[in-house]
Amino acid sequence: MAQKPSIPKGTRDFSPAEVAKRNHIISNIREQFEKFGFQPIETPSFENSDTLMGKYGEEGDRLIFKILNSGDFLQKANEQAYSERDSTKLTSSISEKALRYDLTVPFARYVVQHRNEIEFPFKRYQIQPVWRADRPQKGRFREFFQCDADVVGSDSLWQEVEFVQLYDAVFTALGLNGVTIKINNRKVLSGFAEVIGESDKLIDFTVALDKLDKIGEDGVKKEMQEKGISSEAIEKIQKVFGLKGTFSEKIEVLKDILEPSEVGRKGIEELEFINSAIEELKLNTATLDLDVTLARGLNYYTGAIFEVAAPKGVAMGSIGGGGRYDDLTGIFGMSGVSGVGISFGLDRIYLVLEELDLFPETVSGNIKALFINFGEQESLYCLRAIKELRSAGVAAELYPDEAKMKKQMNHANKREIPFVILAGAEEKESKKFTLKNMKSGEQASVSLQELKNRLV
């Protein structure tokens, strides 16, 4: 080996076993998506830069992977920007394409572009990789999969109710019990800012509030003050910091705080609607919890905000998120279309399932039986049986070379193939097969019919 090859930072190779486990998660998610009436679409891995740039805030722009123009890109480079070392300006003159950063913005682009072919409300799901030029950490990669389901063209709050149930359905199907679906509402956050008279500092305010469980009450207040929010203002929403109890108990406290704010009252109304519907319909294994500190997410959320936390005791960032955005397609010139959607973080769900040992053994994707190769004549005899087994739905194969028995048995053992079939001259003569169970070591002489019966 001259020089070890490698892959870029934050990317990964997947072994057969890993792919099988990932497929197990994806197929569960897909199955639930379809059960809930979502239809799949796919979009290109890269988009025109102006489709993506400016949609995720300044931080987002930095994290978008840009694709260099083909050909002699420096010929057309903006000379002034180059000589001034103005990267932002230079970038637009040497790169016009970028890898997609999430699935929501490309979806909005898709909706606008295909508006005349789409029947609204349109429910689509999309399972594809996205790329972010972020620094990798645990559960954070530069290439990862998102599994999104969104509805556009419906203002109905029943959609939010459906999404809560969808989260519950997927995590229940995966055997991941005890996840918490945290919900908040942007209108409640706006209400807070309004009540304290700092509506123009809404973003700073919510970003600080979001860190409550991380840096504590004092830390949040300190950060708010640093952003220019007065302590008198913060005092007005003091009760927010100590919010406890059930969903309804929290709502009662919020009603009190947000009484003066119309938008705040609207937010509470929406939360109550969703909660009472869920209480009526019941969730299988998940819990719906009101978390007013939840402010994550993209600048475009206008109503509900969702985030899913792994079961207690698992150290992992959120494994899903989503929300309502009233005018997502507006950025592409099509206003008045409301959308709401959620996302599943495949790679993080994988890590959580792995940590809790929740992958069923059956996901291996392995063959059921290996035929030992005894030579040309015997192989043909085996291949005839293999053909029949396969059409009966049994995955089986013949060891390709006439190697030593020990080597062939060892191969079956290493691949954890549950059955080995020995069919040499003797078996061929008597039209039998020797079936060996690799786990128990038992073996039996059986007919082809019996072989099929035992392996199907």
Add this chain to the structure above:
RNA sequence: GUGGUUGUAGCUCAGCUGGUUAGAGCGCCUGAUUGUGGUUCAGGAGGUCGCCGGUUCGAACCCGGUCUUCCACCCCA
């Protein structure tokens, strides 16, 4: 983008204040066993000590840079 951390055999890791031919366990290969794997025993292969440069008589070890890993911040799935 900021600060820190990690890198020695396929894997997990030892390697004294810099000092001859860099070690272990597991794995791998061969044989004991020419139609029986997982156990045992005997033997064997495998390393430019992440990469580049510097200090030194001498560097896996010290210094600088770079890449990578993981962590915190920012932000986020």
